[in-house]
Amino acid sequence: MTARMKDIALELGLSVVTVSKALRAHPDIGEATRRRVLERVAELGYQPNLMARSLVTGQTWTVGLIVPDLLHPFFAGIAKAISNDIRAHGYGLLISSSDEEPDAERQQIRNLLARQVDVIVLASTQTTVDGLREIERRGTPCILLDRRFAGAEAHFVGNDDEAVGALATAHLIAQGCRRIAHLRGPEVSTAAGRLSGYRQALAQQGLAAPELVMDLGPSGDHRGAEAGYAATRRLLALSPRPDGLFCYNDPSALGAMRAVLEAGLRVPDDIAIIGCGNLSYADFLRIPLSSIDQGAEAIGRRVAQLATSLAGTRNAAAPPHVDLVPPRLVARASTIRFPKG
Amino acid sequence: MTARMKDIALELGLSVVTVSKALRAHPDIGEATRRRVLERVAELGYQPNLMARSLVTGQTWTVGLIVPDLLHPFFAGIAKAISNDIRAHGYGLLISSSDEEPDAERQQIRNLLARQVDVIVLASTQTTVDGLREIERRGTPCILLDRRFAGAEAHFVGNDDEAVGALATAHLIAQGCRRIAHLRGPEVSTAAGRLSGYRQALAQQGLAAPELVMDLGPSGDHRGAEAGYAATRRLLALSPRPDGLFCYNDPSALGAMRAVLEAGLRVPDDIAIIGCGNLSYADFLRIPLSSIDQGAEAIGRRVAQLATSLAGTRNAAAPPHVDLVPPRLVARASTIRFPKG
DNA sequence: TTGAAAGCGGTACCAA
DNA sequence: TTGGTACCGCTTTCAA
Numbered sequence: 252m253t254a255r256m257k258d259i260a261l262e263l264g265l266s267v268v269t270v271s272k273a274l275r276a277h278p279d280i281g282e283a284t285r286r287r288v289l290e291r292v293a294e295l296g297y298q299p300n301l302m303a304r305s306l307v308t309g310q311t312w313t314v315g316l317i318v319p320d321l322l323h324p325f326f327a328g329i330a331k332a333i334s335n336d337i338r339a340h341g342y343g344l345l346i347s348s349s350d351e352e353p354d355a356e357r358q359q360i361r362n363l364l365a366r367q368v369d370v371i372v373l374a375s376t377q378t379t380v381d382g383l384r385e386i387e388r389r390g391t392p393c394i395l396l397d398r399r400f401a402g403a404e405a406h407f408v409g410n411d412d413e414a415v416g417a418l419a420t421a422h423l424i425a426q427g428c429r430r431i432a433h434l435r436g437p438e439v440s441t442a443a444g445r446l447s448g449y450r451q452a453l454a455q456q457g458l459a460a461p462e463l464v465m466d467l468g469p470s471g472d473h474r475g476a477e478a479g480y481a482a483t484r485r486l487l488a489l490s491p492r493p494d495g496l497f498c499y500n501d502p503s504a505l506g507a508m509r510a511v512l513e514a515g516l517r518v519p520d521d522i523a524i525i526g527c528g529n530l531s532y533a534d535f536l537r538i539p540l541s542s543i544d545q546g547a548e549a550i551g552r553r554v555a556q557l558a559t560s561l562a563g564t565r566n567a568a569a570p571p572h573v574d575l576v577p578p579r580l581v582a583r584a585s586t587i588r589f590p591k592g
Numbered sequence: 593m594t595a596r597m598k599d600i601a602l603e604l605g606l607s608v609v610t611v612s613k614a615l616r617a618h619p620d621i622g623e624a625t626r627r628r629v630l631e632r633v634a635e636l637g638y639q640p641n642l643m644a645r646s647l648v649t650g651q652t653w654t655v656g657l658i659v660p661d662l663l664h665p666f667f668a669g670i671a672k673a674i675s676n677d678i679r680a681h682g683y684g685l686l687i688s689s690s691d692e693e694p695d696a697e698r699q700q701i702r703n704l705l706a707r708q709v710d711v712i713v714l715a716s717t718q719t720t721v722d723g724l725r726e727i728e729r730r731g732t733p734c735i736l737l738d739r740r741f742a743g744a745e746a747h748f749v750g751n752d753d754e755a756v757g758a759l760a761t762a763h764l765i766a767q768g769c770r771r772i773a774h775l776r777g778p779e780v781s782t783a784a785g786r787l788s789g790y791r792q793a794l795a796q797q798g799l800a801a802p803e804l805v806m807d808l809g810p811s812g813d814h815r816g817a818e819a820g821y822a823a824t825r826r827l828l829a830l831s832p833r834p835d836g837l838f839c840y841n842d843p844s845a846l847g848a849m850r851a852v853l854e855a856g857l858r859v860p861d862d863i864a865i866i867g868c869g870n871l872s873y874a875d876f877l878r879i880p881l882s883s884i885d886q887g888a889e890a891i892g893r894r895v896a897q898l899a900t901s902l903a904g905t906r907n908a909a910a911p912p913h914v915d916l917v918p919p920r921l922v923a924r925a926s927t928i929r930f931p932k933g
Numbered sequence: 934t935t936g937a938a939a940g941c942g943g944t945a946c947c948a949a
Numbered sequence: 950t951t952g953g954t955a956c957c958g959c960t961t962t963c964a965a
Contacts, residue, residue: 253730255942266952271944281950296726298706302647303942307957311643313686313707321672322665331662331689338688338700343707345654346687347679348672359679365639366654366684385637389594476876505876530873535817535846537878596958607936612960622934644958648941 254297263287274299305367313343314558315363316372317356318396321348325528325547326374329396332551333372333558340559342369351376357385364389369562372396372554378438392561394554399440404571406561408554410545411575412441416448418580419497419525419543424456426523426588428495432463434482434507436499437470445527449497463493467503479506487514494522495586501526501533501542508538508585523586527578539583546576595638604628615640646708654684655899656704657713658697659737662689666869666888667715670737673892674713674899681900683710694718698726705730710903713737713895719779733902735895740781745912747902749895751886752916753782757789759921760838760866760884765797767864767929769836773804775823775848777840778811786868790838804834808844820847828855835863836927842867842874842883849879849926864927868919880924887917 256274260267265284273280273288280288291297305311314337318326334344345368349356356376363371364385371386374396380403386393397409416433423431433449436442446464453459465482467475479498486493487510496511498504504526511522518524518538529544553574561569597615601608606625614621614629621629632638646652655678659667675685686709690697694717704712705726712727715737721744727734738750757774764772774790777783787805794800806823808816820839827834828851837852839845845867852863859865859879870885894915902910 257942267943268945268952269950272951275944279950284950296729298702300647300708300942301706302643302652302708303957304944305643305957306641306647306942306959307944309957321675322668324663324665324668327663327665327668330687334662334688335691338703343686343703344688345684346671347675347685350676361639362679362684365642367641367643388637502873505873509876532843532846532871532873532877535850535878536873536876598958608959609936609961610934613935616960620934625934641958644941645960646941647943647958648960650941 254295256299259288259291259295259297263291271299309367310563311367311369312341312562313345313366313368314370314372314562315345315347315366315368317347317349317359317363318374319349319351319376321346324530325397325545328547329551329554332548333555336552336555337559342559342562349376353377353382357382360385364391370394370558372558374398375400376439390565392558392564394557394561396550396554397441401440406557406572408550408557408574409576410441410444410550410578412444413448413451414575415527415543415545415578416445416450416497417452418448418578419445419527420449420452422541422580422582422586423495423497423523423525424452424458426495426519426586428493428523429458430460430463430491430493431458431495431497432460432465432486432493434465434467434479434496434498434503436467436503442499445497445499462489467499475500475502476506476509479503480510481506483507483510484514487511487516492522496522496524498524498526501528501530501540504540504542504585505536508536508540512537519584519586519588523588525586529581533581533583538585541583541586542581544579544581546579549576595636597640600629600632600636600638604632612640650708651904652708652710653682653903654686654707654709655711655713655903656686656688656707656709658688658690658700658704659715660690660692660717662687665871666738666886669888670892670895673889674896677893677896678900683900683903690717692717694723698723701726705732711735711899713899715739716741717780731906733899733905735898735902737891737895738782742781747898747913749891749898749915750917751782751785751891751919753785754789754792755916756868756884756886756919757786757791757838758793759789759919760786760868761790761793763882763921763923763927764836764838764864764866765793765799767836767860767927769834769864770799771801771804771832771834772799772836772838773801773806773827773834775806775808775820775837775839775844777808777844783840786838786840803830808840816841816843817847817850820844821851822847824848824851825855828852828857833863837863837865839865839867842869842871842881845881845883845926846877849877849881853878860925860927860929864929866927870922874922874924879926882924882927883922885920885922887920890917 273285394406467478470478525541527543529542533540614626735747808819811819866882868884870883
């Protein structure tokens with residue numbers, strides 16, 4: 252059926268070993284022999300069976316990636332960047348979407364391990380670090396992505412979420428907001444970090460107002476807009492009402508904006524709104540949405556770099572590499588109260 | 593290091609073969625023996641090395657997917673659906689993004705073949721069918737996704753693009769448009785199909801106007817908004833100007849909308865605009881954008897089903913399975929000229 | 934019902 | 950520089 256090394260070796264009157272070495276540019280093969288081999292290989296379009304190679308070398312040249320939602324632009328962007336960058340080093344990417352379900356995630360981890368991936372990159376939906384036991388026991392290097400675990404000594408690449416919260420909040424303060432509310436996200440490290448950054452920025456200016464933190468509930472990004480809408484209606488019922496709003500993510504910010512406009516208030520004059528994620532079409536919205544760009548591509552690139560450097564390693568107790576990609580403010584009409592000029 | 597079958601067999605005083613059979617619920621293993629094996633396996637958290645298994649069985653339980661852009665919501669949605677559905681059958685998904693570059697795509701095809709994937713799912717960027725030769729020669733089943741090749745006898749899952757074009761155009765006609773323009777996409781089958789559907793719908797009503805077809809250029813989705821903006825400015829210079837506009841995709845429709853509004857015209861009253869793709873936040877735009885929903889999830893599910901059914905097959909000359917997912921009109925403010933009631 | 938032997942398609946080691 | 954042999958971890962075949 253498909254040609255194997257044995258066939259090529261037979262044709263050329265060589266041994267399998269020689270062909271194998273020639274293919275991998277092994278130094279101790281004669282120039283003439285190598286030429287002959289390479290030529291025949293090219294003619295046949297022969298490619299070595301990577302499964303067989305992996306079985307003996309123990310390396311599969313495959314990175315496993317698990318994200319909560321592949322359709323989410325943040326994770327899709329990361330996946331794309333990882334895929335592109337690791338391919339240049341010969342690695343492939345095995346992807347799965349956990350749908351925010353811890354059990355599904357654990358099962359997928361097991362599957363990736365059974366497939367002998369060289370590294371696992373995980374944006375975890377778990378609440379505890381237990382799900383990582385299996386990976387650790389196996390000695391497979393693991394990179395935590397976007398979401399961290401308190402006290403877990405693992406490699407991490409993601410945003411500095413405190414910086415995200417502080418950046419957004421400081422921007423609102425600079426725009427003259429004094430009662431700044433926050434729609435906080437679900438129980439993952441990103442939400443906690445952003446909340447903490449928000450609090451710090453407020454505290455620094457003596458503007459803290461604990462009653463202005465509203466919980467979006469467990470909806471995450473799925474029904475983010477609805478959750479943002481509902482939470483914002485609750486906020487608008489307060490008196491005095493907030494004049495600035497930092498939302499956990501962009502979908503919730505869109506919901507918030509709808510609630511504010513429906514209430515007959517103006518954005519940003521009455522309430523300035525900023526989200527997080529910098530969704531692609533933010534410029535084309537009714538009111539262009541200010542947002543914090545998380546730098547998905549940069550995160551992906553750094554994951555790729557770390558992954559390829561870790562790939563050979565096994566159980567090597569390298570000190571955890573923590574890579575915090577700085578967030579970037581993208582100010583648009585939804586927060587700009589004092590147009591320049 | 594990691595436990596192997598041999599270790600378990602030794603511990604239990606059995607042979608490797610017995611353990612292997614017990615694990616796969618082979619009928620000729622005694623109940624007691626199977627219990628013992630399964631118990632020990634559970635204790636150890638043992639998982640068979642899938643590489644080794646694949647090497648002998650010839651099946652890798654892996655589907656390879658190549659898309660032009662993983663960040664594009666259409667492809668991300670498809671990838672997510674495929675991943676979820678095939679996982680239920682024990683398959684994994686190896687993904688790569690070709691970045692619309694035919695050479696990169698060909699290289700990725702070779703890589704997937706070297707990795708012995710059971711099926712290849714390909715949204716091709718190639719203009720000719722030559723790039724598929726390699727796959728065919730190998731006997732690996734291949735499913736074309738979204739983009740077809742004229743005269744290629746391959747499995748295909750995607751939209752009925754003529755229906756897409758006809759649906760959008762008929763909608764504009766129903767809204768009272770009489771001079772309907774089209775921003776046509778790059779040289780792939782989807783653009784050709786949509787153009788053809790557009791023409792048919794117009795011809796049926798005697799509304800054909802060849803001068804109203806503008807080319808977006810090779811930009812595809814990347815710089816779609818800019819291309820849509822530029823093409824629409826050219827359209828607006830015509831006289832009489834168009835009163836309806838069907839755009840190849842949503843980004844170009846957003847660019848078009850900007851151009852129309854900047855020219856001081858109203859949407860939809862002066863010009864109704866419809867796109868294709870039904871991007872997530874279409875409801876939150878300045879003017880909510882009408883669009884054709886392509887049913888990415890449905891496409892993904894059907895690909896998954898076909899892929900798993902094809903996975904065992906090799907070179908089986910099954911008649912090509914062509915699965916056209918019907919598009920769905922999502923009418924919003926950008927085209928609705930006669931509000932009901 | 935169980936297991937010894939052979940082999941999947943390669944690579945590593947060492948002798949020729 | 951070349952190649953024989955063993956082996957990676959598992960499944961298949963067939964005899965016990």
